[in-house]
Structure formats: structure tokens, C-alpha cells
Amino acid sequence: MQPFRTPAANLIFETASFHTQEKKEIILTRKEADKAFIFAAKNGLVPWIFHQINNNETKGVHWPQSIKQSMRMQYLQTLVMNQQKWKVFREIKALAATKGIPVIPLKGTALAFSLYPEEALRPMGDLDILVQPHQVYTLRDLLLSKGAIPLHVPISRMHDKVHAHISALRWQNIMIEPHQRLFAMGSNMNLKNTDLFEHTKPIQAYPDIEIFDDRMQTYHLTTHAFKGFKMGGMRLGWLLDIALILHKNKNNEDFIPSVIDLNPGARKEILAPIQWASLLLNETPVSKPELPFPDEIMFHEEQDAGKKHKIMVAHEIMGLPGLTNKIRMLWGEFFPQKSYMNHRYGKHRGLPLILLYLKRIAGLRMPGNQ
Numbered sequence: 001m002q003p004f005r006t007p008a009a010n011l012i013f014e015t016a017s018f019h020t021q022e023k024k025e026i027i028l029t030r031k032e033a034d035k036a037f038i039f040a041a042k043n044g045l046v047p048w049i050f051h052q053i054n055n056n057e058t059k060g061v062h063w064p065q066s067i068k069q070s071m072r073m074q075y076l077q078t079l080v081m082n083q084q085k086w087k088v089f090r091e092i093k094a095l096a097a098t099k100g101i102p103v104i105p106l107k108g109t110a111l112a113f114s115l116y117p118e119e120a121l122r123p124m125g126d127l128d129i130l131v132q133p134h135q136v137y138t139l140r141d142l143l144l145s146k147g148a149i150p151l152h153v154p155i156s157r158m159h160d161k162v163h164a165h166i167s168a169l170r171w172q173n174i175m176i177e178p179h180q181r182l183f184a185m186g187s188n189m190n191l192k193n194t195d196l197f198e199h200t201k202p203i204q205a206y207p208d209i210e211i212f213d214d215r216m217q218t219y220h221l222t223t224h225a226f227k228g229f230k231m232g233g234m235r236l237g238w239l240l241d242i243a244l245i246l247h248k249n250k251n252n253e254d255f256i257p258s259v260i261d262l263n264p265g266a267r268k269e270i271l272a273p274i275q276w277a278s279l280l281l282n283e284t285p286v287s288k289p290e291l292p293f294p295d296e297i298m299f300h301e302e303q304d305a306g307k308k309h310k311i312m313v314a315h316e317i318m319g320l321p322g323l324t325n326k327i328r329m330l331w332g333e334f335f336p337q338k339s340y341m342n343h344r345y346g347k348h349r350g351l352p353l354i355l356l357y358l359k360r361i362a363g364l365r366m367p368g369n370q
Contacts, residue, residue, distance in 0.1 A: 001283060001284055002014070003276075003293040004296045004299075006035075006296060007032070008035035008036040008038075009036075009039050012036050012039050012040045012043070012045060012049060013236065013280070015049050015061065016045055016048055016240055017279075018243070018247060018281050024060055025060045025062070026062065028061060028062060028063055028067075029064075030066070033067040034067070037070060041074070042300060043235045044122075044236075045236055045237050046071050047071075047074060047075040047078045047120050047121045047122070047123065048116075048121050048122070048237075049071060050068070050071035050072060050074070051075075075121075079119065081124065082119050082120060084174075085174055086109075086113060086124075088127060088171065091172075092143070093209065095142060096131070096139055096142070099135075099138055099139070099142060101132070101138060102132070102197060102210070103129050103139070104210055104211060105128070105129055105209070105211060106130055108124035108125055109127055109128060110211040110212065113203060114204070115245065115248075116244070126176065127175065128165070128177050128179060129177070130179045130180075130182075132180075136166055136178050136179075139178055143169055143171055144169070146171070148170065148171035148176070149170045149171070150167055150168075150169055151169060151175065152343070153337075153339050153340045153342075153343040154166070154337075155332050155333065155336040155337070156328075156331075156340075158325075158328050159329065162320065162325075163185075164180070164187075165177045166178055182224075183223070183227070184316045185316075185319075186315070186318065187316050187319060188319060189223040189226075189266050189269055191219075194262070199212055200212060214249055214255075215258055215259055215262070217245060218242065218255075218274075219259050219263070221241050221273070222269065222272075222274055223273075225273040226268075226269040226273055229272075229298070230312060231302065231305055231308050232303035232308050233301070233305065234299050235299065236299055239276055239277040239280060240277070240280060242274060243278070243280040246274065246277060259274075268291070272290040272291040275287065275289045275290055275291075276289070276293055276294070317329045317330060317333075334357070334361050338353075341357075
């Protein structure tokens with residue numbers, strides 16, 4: 001099954017997949033290869049495609065040597081960047097250990113060195129790390145004392161407390177997001193009564209580092225992908241992550257049901273990305289999809305992300321327990337603390353500051369308001 005509208009996107013999908021059927025010989029022109037390379041790059045898949053080309057000659061596609069060289073360069077760049085970020089993560093982990101703070105790497109930080117056959121095959125973005133909620137500010141202050149720089153100012157103190165992660169930091173030129181939970185407190189995908197640190201296992205090559213076990217990892221990856229989908233964007237690399245774990249657990253018939261059992265109320269959010277990712281494993285869907293495969297444009301760039309983010313925030317606020325909490329969060333959305341306004345729009349006092357608040361309430365676009 002080809003899920004995309006353009007030949008370039010379908011070529012990357014097919015090359016990334018685990019399908020082993022013999023394919024018709026294709027000699028790509030430079031223009032065709034360029035389009036495919038750009039799509040792969042936008043979806044974080046160039047190193048994986050390079051790996052597949054070098055290890056699966058049955059795909060039947062002949063790439064121009066210049067494009068293969070570009071893929072090789074991005075593969076090597078990813079290797080260097082991943083090693084650098086992994087070094088920083090290990091330093092954070094060691095630093096946290098001095099205060100008795102366990103740390104779990106999330107997303108690419110965990111997957112590149114555990115799920116993929118080579119550490120260069122899964123680009124790592126920011127360093128996403130999970131810390132127990134009561135220890136997250138202790139870790140933040142520890143990193144600040146070691147030279148970390150805060151990158152953002154929260155809208156309000158309560159916003160920082162109920163969001164998935166507190167405001168990001170930059171340390172050793174790498175952005176770090178300390179998570180206190182997987183999703184905002186009011187999200188239906190937030191696991192409210194689950195100790196995430198009980199769902200871990202050591203990385204085989206690094207037994208001193210714990211990551212989520214496959215069940216919890218799949219829950220996190222599927223729901224994270226669904227959140228991206230609801231925000232108007234999608235990456236084929238996210239679906240590949242899920243496909244690799246599904247392939248690893250293909251002989252366990254209870255695996256997918258066990259993932260859904262973590263949060264039956266989020267069944268659609270879990271199952272839809274699993275069904276999309278399964279297309280990388282099977283030529284035809286194994287079951288009727290929960291939702292249609294995302295439109296190709298979403299794999300190129302986010303669609304109406306700003307508007308969809310506001311809708312998601314509103315749902316998360318309404319999902320908070322207690323009327324007081326909802327009111328406090330809504331107040332913060334309309335009237336952020338002054339430090340946030342200064343950080344976002346520059347320092348204003350008196351009437352100009354009041355006008356900024358009024359414009360924010362009215363939803364008008366302001367300079368610097370991305």
C-alpha cells in the first residue's frame with residue numbers, strides 16, 4: 001500500500017519499510033532523487049534510508065552517487081551529534097545522581113542507543129528527560145548552578161506545574177526539557193495514577209541507564225505522534241520508531257492490547273499511530289484503520305499549528321480537576337505574569353502593557369508573538 005500522493009514520498013516510505021518483496025528496477029534521475037532526499041530529511045529519515053540502501057539491495061532502486069554521498073554525510077553528522085548529546089545526557093544523569101534524582105531519557109535520546117541497530121540511524125533532537133515531579137525543580141536549579149541558561153519564562157507558575165515539562169534550559173549548547181510527566185495534567189493522554197519509573201528496563205549496551213520498557217515506550221511514542229497529528233504535523237520517523245518496537249514484539253499477541261490497557265480512555269490515540277506504523281511492516285493493513293493515514297502535506301510542514309495549539313490548550317485546561325484550577329489557568333492565559341510579558345514582547349509599563357494584555361485577549365497578532 002502506498003499512503004502518499006507523490007512518488008518521492010512513497011519512495012521514501014517504501015525504502016524505510018520492512019517489505020522484502022522484489023521490486024521493479026528503478027534508476028532515479030537527479031531531480032527525482034533530490035525530491036526524495038528532501039522528504040526524507042524533513043522526516044528525520046536520511047540516516048535510516050542510507051542504512052536501508054546499503055543493506056537491502058532487493059529494493060531495486062538505483063540512487064545517483066551524489067545523493068548517496070549527501071546521505072552518507074548526514075549519517076556521519078548524525079553520528080557525531082548523537083554522541084555529543086549522549087555525552088551531555090550522561091553528564092546530566094551523573095549530576096542528578098549526586099542529589100539522588102533518577103533520570104529517564106525520552107524519545108530520540110532513548111531510542112537512538114537502544115532501539116536502532118546503530119546509534120547514528122535515529123537523529124536526536126533536544127534532550128528530553130523525565131524526572132519525578134517533586135524533584136524536577138531541584139534538577140533545574142542544579143543545572144542552573146552549573147551554567148545552564150533558561151530559554152523560556154512560563155506564562156505563570158501554575159502553567160509550569162501542570163504542563164508536561166517545565167521551561168526549557170540550554171546547557172553545553174544543547175536544549176534540555178526536564179519533563180515531570182508525559183503530557184499536561186489535563187490531557188486525556190496523561191497517565192494520572194501511574195508511576196512511570198516502575199515501567200523501565202536497562203539499555204543492553206548501557207546497563208546503568210534505564211529507559212521505558214517496550215510497553216510504556218510504545219504508549220509514549222504513539223500518543224506523542226497522535227498529539228503531533230492533532231497539532232497539524234506528522235513525521236515518518238515517528239512511525240518508524242513505533243514500527244521497530246512492533247516488529248520487535250511481533251510474536252506477542254498480547255502486546256498491543258497491553259499498551260491500550262495502560263489508558264483505555266486513549267484507545268484511539270494509541271491505536272491510530274500503531275495502525276499507521278504497521279504499514280511499514282505489511283504491504284496491506286492488518287485491520288481497518290482507526291483513522292485514515294495522515295495527508296502527505298502534514299509530513300512536509302505543520303498545518304494551522306497555532307490555531308490547533310490554542311484548541312489543545314483549551315481542552316487541557318478543561319481537563320484539569322477542580323474549578324479553581326481551571327479559572328487560574330484561564331486567567332494566566334489572558335494575563336500572563338509580567339516576567340513572561342517582558343520576555344515575550346520586551347519591557348513595557350503602564351498603558352502600553354495594558355494594551356498588550358488587551359491585544360492578547362483579543363487574539364491579535366503582535367510583533368514577536370509566534
